[in-house]
């Protein structure tokens with residue numbers, strides 16, 4: 001039996017992480033062909049950690065002087081179309097680099113990022129989330145795809161074994177977290193729960209990190225609040241484009257934009273986990289994080 005292939009979901013193990021075969025091909029392509037620009041900023045995240053939100057906020061911050069309040073592209077397209085996704089858009093050739101906006105998204109673990117990202121010292125913003133909420137989100141998201149569907153219990157079991165796309169989740173988080181400790185000027189490390197609790201504070205921090213801090217005048221005018229409201233779950237999920245629009249991942253999979261907006265809450269795991277499942281995932285978290293200094 002080939003231990004590097006997960007036959008249940010056709011995932012492939014490469015340098016400690018599980019990928020769909022098409023993603024893995026794209027990783028190799030990127031390693032060879034992607035030349036990062038020193039001004040590129042990568043928005044990195046494990047799937048279902050709040051990518052759509054972080055991309056929306058970053059895009060809104062960076063383009064606030066290019067668009068007036070009502071003409072922002074975020075009103076007409078899901079943020080995944082405003083900010084290209086490295087391993088699908090670039091590798092499929094549908095990537096065109098915006099000369100002004102240097103934001104790129106990716107779910108790749110740190111060890112799979114194209115080397116030029118490190119050579120050019122690109123900035124990275126990372127977001128992660130409580131693993132229990134993340135796996136709930138992943139479970140519901142998977143139903144939207146033509147993939148084998150597991151029970152929630154089996155999903156959690158597989159997740160704890162690290163068998164999720166771009167998993168093991170904890171390893172993904174720890175790699176970026178370590179780099180954020182070593183190079184805080186290069187890596188901004190965010191948690192979904194903190195962002196929910198103190199959104200405005202993190203919007204301001206994010207703007208600073210992205211190199212576009214709010215001026216005093218902008219603060220007086222309430223620009224950070226406007227960005228917060230524009231990118232709120234309520235606002236984005238109720239936009240027509242996000243209710244009925246279709247997003248194409250690379251050249252292959254199509255998915256309704258509404259799949260990126262489910263509940264947008266902290267703690268929905270309480271509605272899904274049995275005590276036994278909770279103990280299992282908490283134990284996995286404890287084992288994985290042991291000695292790292294990191295907690296969720």
Ligand code: A3P
Pocket residue numbers: 045046047048049050051052053056133136137138140231232233234236260261262263264265268
């Ligand atoms: P839930 O499934 O728990 O609701 P990703 O964007 O990485 O795929 O993550 C999706 C998760 O982020 C989903 O979580 C989704 O509802 C939530 N989300 C999407 N947009 C959001 C927003 N503007 N604010 C807060 N959460 C958001």
